[in-house]
Structure formats: structure tokens, C-alpha cells
Amino acid sequence: MSTSFERMMASKCTRFQAHTFYFLFLLFHSSHGDVSFSFPEEMQRGSVIGNLAKDLGLEASALSGRKARIDADGSGKRFCDLNARSGELIVADRIDREGLCGDKASCVLKHEVVLQNPLELHRMNLHIQDINDNAPLFQDDLIDLEISESADKGARFVIEEAHDADVGQNSVQQYLLKKNDNFVLSVSGNTVELVLDKELDREKESEMNLLLTALDGGSPRRSGTVVIHVTVLDTNDNSPVFSQAVYKGSLPENSPPNTIVIKVSATDADEGVNGDVSYDFGHVTEDVKKTFSIDRKVGTIAVIGTADYESSTSYEIRVKAKDGLGLSTYAKVIISITDVNDNSPVIHVESLSNPLAENVSPGTEVGIINVQDRDSEKNVKVSCSIQQNVPFKLVPSIKNYYSLVTTGQLDRELTLRKSPSDFVDELHESFDPLE
Structure with a gap:
């Protein structure tokens, strides 16, 4: 047996699979049920x-x-x-x-x-x-629509819906269109459309402004507005059509900038400027804007920031295809972020008996250790071991806790040259998750 407490206590921990582990220092522990509290933000x-x-x-x-x-x-x-x-x-x-x-x-x-x-x-x-602390918000203050005067009564034009960060009854519940001579509003789920109720006549009115209001269901109710500027044109009678309604892709977290995730594609049956399709994001969060970009001409979506699995496991992005004269359509892009083993386990000393009497009985607890790893699935499991030929062992306990207990008689005159806190310092230094 070594005369150095440091050599006696050298330990190492190696990474495996699972969520966070705690190390506790009790021989018999019990895990009890949940307690729950509900309160407003x-x-x-x-x-x-x-x-x-x-x-x-x-x-x-x-x-x-x-x-x-x-x-x-x-x-x-x-x-x-x-x-x-x-x-x-x-x-x-x-x-x-x-x-x-x-x-x-x-x-x-x-x-x-x-x-x-x-x-x-x-x-x-x-x-x-949730409390009603957010108002509905349109992505833009002004929406430009260019509509042919030859459009038939009943023609529909999709409008980007409002977004409310609140949920349930506090989110967007109703849309109101200020009364006008040509358009009425149709709302179905998240789809908001202007419906042509009376044919347009460019010679009588070449432009018009419509006021659209979104209201939530909170008390008091909050609202947001957008102006829809309609320019009456000649003949652009086809909207872009995406190749699919929903696009799905995956991306390993921490992928380098400019990594292409997915490509969307839309076609327009019109010719010339009426058939030129450009791409853009619909209403997206600031986090999406900081993480992804879209090529307006090609439709490729690429990484520009950091996609961190521990912060968000997936992104849902609304993409807009618009032709040269303003008709647009939308598709949904779902990007799943896959976990990478980019977090090392962290050891926390929760409790420590110091000093330790040499005449303690075998099975005496010395302290409590807690280990956490922010990764998931196979990247989160850690297993711990302690070197042989020392009078201590690790005993698994509740969830992420282990107990360090004595296994034999301690003899200060023969072996002890350091305190238990020195051993804990060694445990930190010897932990190597990549080994």
C-alpha cells in the first residue's frame, strides 16, 4: 500500500451513455414522489x-x-x-x-x-x-401586394399571419379587416387570406391601403396592425408553387458556418418577371435569424450562427416564395439538431467529512459527489471507478449521486498523509471523460 494519500486516492471517470449522475454518500437512500407548484410568469x-x-x-x-x-x-x-x-x-x-x-x-x-x-x-x-404580456406582431409594418385587375372574384391572396409569443387564449384569436370596397377576410387556422369580393378596376383605382388588425384573447386584449398596400396591375395570374409543403432536414450541432442544411424549390407557371421566383423567411424568431440564412435566388438554407442541441433540438421555419410581381406562397421547413458529444461531465462536491478519524468502522460515509453532463442519450452517461488497493469505494445511489464509503480499517500512522479534501481535489484532477 502506498505511503502517499494522493497515490492511494487517484481515480478516474470515463464517459458512457445516459443523463446526469449524482454521487451521494449514504448507504441507504430513498427517492420520493413529485411536488408541484403552479404560478404565473x-x-x-x-x-x-x-x-x-x-x-x-x-x-x-x-x-x-x-x-x-x-x-x-x-x-x-x-x-x-x-x-x-x-x-x-x-x-x-x-x-x-x-x-x-x-x-x-x-x-x-x-x-x-x-x-x-x-x-x-x-x-x-x-x-x-402564461400571462398576457405580449401583443400580436406582424413581421412587417407594410405588406405590398400587386394584383392583376383581371383577377376573378373569389381570388385569394395569402397574408403573413401575426405572431404572439404568448400561448393559449393569450395568443392570436381573431383578425379584423377594416371595411373596404373590394376585399373581405378569410381565416382558417393559421392561414390568413384576402378574398377578392369585387373585381378591381385599375382605371378607377390603381392603389389602395387596407388595415388588418390581429387581436389576442387576453384580458385586456392586445392587438397589432399591418397596412396592406395593394397595387393593381395587369395579368400575373399564377403564384409560385413549392415542390412540397413540408421540408425536413437534420444538422449536427456546432456545424461550421456556411454549412448547407436543406434546399427549397418553387416554380411559377408565368413567364418573364411574373415567373421569377425569390425566396425569403416568413415570420421567424430572432434566434432563427441569427442561426440560419436563405439564398434568395437558389433557396438553399445554410448555417450562419451556432446550432446548439442543448439550447434547441429543432427549428421550424416558414419560407416564402415570391414571384416578380408580388404573388407569394409558403412552405414549412423543419430542421432537427442532432447531439454531438461537446460537453464534459462536471463534478460537484456536495458534502465532505473532514477530518476523518482513523478508527471509523468500515462502511462509514466520507462525502457526497454529484456529476452532471449537458449532453443527451449515449453522450450523457458517465461511469466512475476508483483505483484498487485503497480502503474506499464508490456506492451508486439516487440518480446522479454516489457515496464514497470506507471498506477497511484506516491507520493514520501507516497510510494517512493527507486529508479527505486532498482526495477530492485528486478526484477532480484525475477525471478524464475522453479516456
Whole structure:
């Protein structure tokens, strides 16, 4: 047996498959059920979410005695704190549902409640309720339409719909078109169309402005408007047609700039300028604009920023094809981001017994270690081992926790030259996820 505690305690950890692992230092642990809280987004810091002690069936004083704490699950961002004296769960940071969950109908933040002596692990789900803090928004303030005076009554012209970052009843619920002599509005699902109700006469009116309003269903209701400028032209009677309604592609995360992801294609039966097709994005988020670009002439979509699987696993992009005189049509592009093993495991020392008496019995816990990896599937699993011929071992526990326990009698005069904290430092230095 080595006379150096450092050589005795050298360990190494190697990467495998699965989600984050915690290393706990108890021989017998128990994992308990979920606790859930539901509250609106944008509550002020310090606002009370609920009473965690009551939901766990504990006295508030027990939380402090058992060193209760809140851990974020995977993301590392903790949005709530625990008042150990009162048992109340309070808002620790701004919670913006749209920023966290986008347009998902359900927004749930996952945290974990850890209690010690004895160790218990409770999953805690924070259901974030949407408030009507966003108004409907059109991509542009002005939409230009060029329509032939020969267009038949009943002709339809697709208008880019409004987008509201809120969800459910707080999202866009209704469109209103200001009364005019020629057009009425037709709305079906997300498709908004101007319908020609009376034939156009260029000699009487060559241009007109129509006001379109989008309203959400919140209380009070919010609205957004766009002006549709119609120019009456002669004969452009065919719109571009995409080769397919939905395009699907995949992209490994962290692909280099200018990597081409997918190509869309549309044709127009007209000739000359009426048949020239150009491409553009429809209403897309700022994140999409920073990550992808589209070639207006060719229709290829390429990477210009960083596609990070841990931030977003897929993108849904609306693409517009427009002919030379303004008729347009839309297709959907779905880009799936595939995970790359680009995150190393991170080791956290949660608890440590220091100093350690030499006469402790075999099976005594020394400390608690937690390991996390932000990757997914096969890139997230980590396995840990400790060198042989030392009186310690790692014992798997709940989820991402392991316990370090003694396996034999310790003899300070014979072997101990460093404290348990020195061993933990060695554990950090010896962890090599690529080995």
C-alpha cells in the first residue's frame, strides 16, 4: 500500500451513455414522489410560490435541520430559493415563460429538493402559467401586394399571419379587416387570406391601403396592425408553387458556418418577371435569424450562427416564395439538431467529512459527489471507478449521486498523509471523460 494519500486516492471517470449522475454518500437512500407548484410568469423576486415544508409533510424547522436545498435539474439555472425558517418557496430570478419555453403549451421547470440525514430526493415541478404580456406582431409594418385587375372574384391572396409569443387564449384569436370596397377576410387556422369580393378596376383605382388588425384573447386584449398596400396591375395570374409543403432536414450541432442544411424549390407557371421566383423567411424568431440564412435566388438554407442541441433540438421555419410581381406562397421547413458529444461531465462536491478519524468502522460515509453532463442519450452517461488497493469505494445511489464509503480499517500512522479534501481535489484532477 502506498505511503502517499494522493497515490492511494487517484481515480478516474470515463464517459458512457445516459443523463446526469449524482454521487451521494449514504448507504441507504430513498427517492420520493413529485411536488408541484403552479404560478404565473414574471412574479417579482422574493414572491412566495408556496410552502414546500407543508407539501412535503414536514415542519419548517426540519428543513433547516436536514440542510434542505434546491438543485436545478440539468440546466444549472435555479429559479427559486427556499426559506428554511418558514418552509416557503420563493422566486429567486426572473421567470419569462416565452424565453424558457417558447410557444410550447406547457412550460414546466424541473428542480430537485435534497434533504440530508437521512438523504431524501424529491422531484419538484414548477408549472409556469402564461400571462398576457405580449401583443400580436406582424413581421412587417407594410405588406405590398400587386394584383392583376383581371383577377376573378373569389381570388385569394395569402397574408403573413401575426405572431404572439404568448400561448393559449393569450395568443392570436381573431383578425379584423377594416371595411373596404373590394376585399373581405378569410381565416382558417393559421392561414390568413384576402378574398377578392369585387373585381378591381385599375382605371378607377390603381392603389389602395387596407388595415388588418390581429387581436389576442387576453384580458385586456392586445392587438397589432399591418397596412396592406395593394397595387393593381395587369395579368400575373399564377403564384409560385413549392415542390412540397413540408421540408425536413437534420444538422449536427456546432456545424461550421456556411454549412448547407436543406434546399427549397418553387416554380411559377408565368413567364418573364411574373415567373421569377425569390425566396425569403416568413415570420421567424430572432434566434432563427441569427442561426440560419436563405439564398434568395437558389433557396438553399445554410448555417450562419451556432446550432446548439442543448439550447434547441429543432427549428421550424416558414419560407416564402415570391414571384416578380408580388404573388407569394409558403412552405414549412423543419430542421432537427442532432447531439454531438461537446460537453464534459462536471463534478460537484456536495458534502465532505473532514477530518476523518482513523478508527471509523468500515462502511462509514466520507462525502457526497454529484456529476452532471449537458449532453443527451449515449453522450450523457458517465461511469466512475476508483483505483484498487485503497480502503474506499464508490456506492451508486439516487440518480446522479454516489457515496464514497470506507471498506477497511484506516491507520493514520501507516497510510494517512493527507486529508479527505486532498482526495477530492485528486478526484477532480484525475477525471478524464475522453479516456
